[in-house]
Amino acid sequence: MHFRQTLVAALLVVSAWAPALAKGAKEEAKKHVEFGVTVAQKGLWREAIYRWEQAAKIDPNYPAAFNNLAVAYEHQGQFDKARKAYERALELQPDNQLIRQNYELFKEINDRTNRRGSR
Amino acid sequence: MTARTAAAVASLALALTVSACNDVYEVPIETPIQPKMDVSPFQRVLIAGFLAGGSEDVDANLETVRLLRSQLRSKSQLKVIDADVLPLIELANEQRTDKGDTNTNGAAPAAAPAGGPSPASNTTPQAPAKGKSNEGQQARIKDEKDLEPLEGIFANVDFWKKIGEEYQNPLIVTGSVLFTAHARSGFVQREQEVIDQLGRRRVVPVRTYMERKGFILQPKFIFIDGRTGTTIYSEGYKEEVLYSPQQTTPALSSYFELMDRLVPSFLSTLSAQKIKGSRILMK
Numbered sequence: 001m002h003f004r005q006t007l008v009a010a011l012l013v014v015s016a017w018a019p020a021l022a023k024g025a026k027e028e029a030k031k032h033v034e035f036g037v038t039v040a041q042k043g044l045w046r047e048a049i050y051r052w053e054q055a056a057k058i059d060p061n062y063p064a065a066f067n068n069l070a071v072a073y074e075h076q077g078q079f080d081k082a083r084k085a086y087e088r089a090l091e092l093q094p095d096n097q098l099i100r101q102n103y104e105l106f107k108e109i110n111d112r113t114n115r116r117g118s119r
Numbered sequence: 120m121t122a123r124t125a126a127a128v129a130s131l132a133l134a135l136t137v138s139a140c141n142d143v144y145e146v147p148i149e150t151p152i153q154p155k156m157d158v159s160p161f162q163r164v165l166i167a168g169f170l171a172g173g174s175e176d177v178d179a180n181l182e183t184v185r186l187l188r189s190q191l192r193s194k195s196q197l198k199v200i201d202a203d204v205l206p207l208i209e210l211a212n213e214q215r216t217d218k219g220d221t222n223t224n225g226a227a228p229a230a231a232p233a234g235g236p237s238p239a240s241n242t243t244p245q246a247p248a249k250g251k252s253n254e255g256q257q258a259r260i261k262d263e264k265d266l267e268p269l270e271g272i273f274a275n276v277d278f279w280k281k282i283g284e285e286y287q288n289p290l291i292v293t294g295s296v297l298f299t300a301h302a303r304s305g306f307v308q309r310e311q312e313v314i315d316q317l318g319r320r321r322v323v324p325v326r327t328y329m330e331r332k333g334f335i336l337q338p339k340f341i342f343i344d345g346r347t348g349t350t351i352y353s354e355g356y357k358e359e360v361l362y363s364p365q366q367t368t369p370a371l372s373s374y375f376e377l378m379d380r381l382v383p384s385f386l387s388t389l390s391a392q393k394i395k396g397s398r399i400l401m402k
Contacts, residue, residue: 030402037144037400064401071398077151098143098399109150109394 029059036068045072063093067102074106082106142402149393156342156352158389163289164197165345167282168205170269172260173299174334176370180204183296183338183378190382195390200286207293208260211269214278218271263337266295273341276348283345290389291343294353296336298374303361304330333361334370336377340385354388356381 036051049072055065070085086103093099158164166187171179184204192199260266272278279291311325339355358377362368386392 034402037402040146040400041144068400071146071148071400074150074398075148077153098401102398105396105398109152109396 025058026062029055029062029065032058033062033065033068036072040068040072045075048072049076061092063089063096063099066092067096067099070106071102074109079110083110144400144402145397146400147395147397149395152387152392152394154390154392155354155388158197158290161288161290161345162198163200163287164191164195164389165200165202165282165286165289165291166191167202167291167293168207169293169338170207170211170260170266170272170295171298172208172262172265172295173297174370177298177374179296179298179374180207182371182374186375186378186382187292187385190386191389194386197290197389200289202286205282205293207272208269210278211272214272214275215268260297262299263297266297270295273343273350278348279343279345280348283343283348286345288346290351291345292340293343294339294341296338298370298377299335299337300332300370301335301359301361302330302332304328307331307363329363331361331363333359334373334377335359336374336381338378338381340388342388352388354384356384 032051032055036048036055039051040048049069052065052069052072055062056069059065066085066089070082070089073079073082073085083106086099086106089099090096090103166184169180169183171183173179181204188199188201191197260269273293279293282291283289305328306326307329308324308326310322312320312322314320335357336359337355337357339353341353342351343349344351358380360373360376383392
């Protein structure tokens with residue numbers, strides 16, 4: 001009986017805190033993304049990748065994190081990872097024209113590389 | 120719409136969109152494209168010579184060798200071997216004859232580097248004077264059909280291995296180059312300036328029937344491992360240029376114009392390239 005009461009109480013606490021925790025996670029993810037953008041603009045792409053990977057881990061439904069990661073992977077020549085990240089970003093936000101245009105530009109280069117490879 | 124035009128339109132649209140948003144940032148990126156070939160086992164490259172044909176106004180063998188050597192000297196880390204250009208057509212013909220009569224392959228190369236070892240065999244043709252390749256033989260090759268029977272030389276592993284040994288096992292670049300005159304007639308759209316009834320200048324597209332002349336360049340680059348004589352990689356291109364009848368463009372100028380289009384792709388086979396562009400980061 002005592003155990004059941006404790007469990008119910010714990011569930012109540014968790015359900016009350018869950019939205020707040022989720023909000024906190026989103027804010028943390030956003031901070032990572034913003035810092036990533038700042039360092040990427042300074043050319044520090046490795047640090048940016050680390051930040052955006054953290055953001056994607058904390059909030060796996062954050063399109064900007066995946067879009068930015070894709071750009072960074074592209075810059076590093078990691079085309080498979082870039083493609084997956086772009087696809088995830090578009091899956092989360094299919095109507096986002098900025099992500100789509102990034103992806104189209106990426107595909108053009110990637111296709112060109114593959115064409116040359118198949119000669 | 121070509122891919123390039125599509126990319127330009129996309130970039131413009133992107134720029135306009137970016138300017139309207141606050142939480143997006145345009146950043147320049149350089150996408151690295153890895154070379155098609157792993158050239159790490161080689162420190163040196165020998166542009167040996169080409170089976171060349173087509174227009175008699177350009178010695179496509181000699182010019183191609185010169186151009187590729189100079190490009191590689193400035194844009195590749197490989198050391199370019201300065202050797203006489205191989206008269207490849209002569210050698211290919213000789214190998215065909217040998218194969219028919221005695222079935223022996225691997226004729227020693229006729230050319231040798233300046234001050235380097237002399238040709239290994241007395242039966243092989245002597246190198247042509249530097250600066251002039253086998254023009255007499257080249258005149259016989261007019262199209263791809265003429266080239267076909269000679270292309271067996273590229274599969275002659277013993278021959279290339281021997282050349283490789285002579286030059287301390289470099290990466291060997293060879294292949295074929297067809298540079299042919301070409302004419303095409305048809306309707307061409309061009310812009311013409313007209314003055315209307317009110318005296319205003321306007322540019323209108325005009326379709327005119329024209330007979331245009333130009334050239335087609337069809338090189339095939341073959342990369343051979345000088346240690347084994349085997350082909351590692353090959354790639355072919357086809358580029359053409361047409362001029363209006365009023366233009367008189369020398370064949371050699373056209374040759375360089377067409378080669379200019381191919382050289383970046385040739386270089387990217389051997390060395391990493393970076394494609395510059397921009398992408399949008401979001402918050």
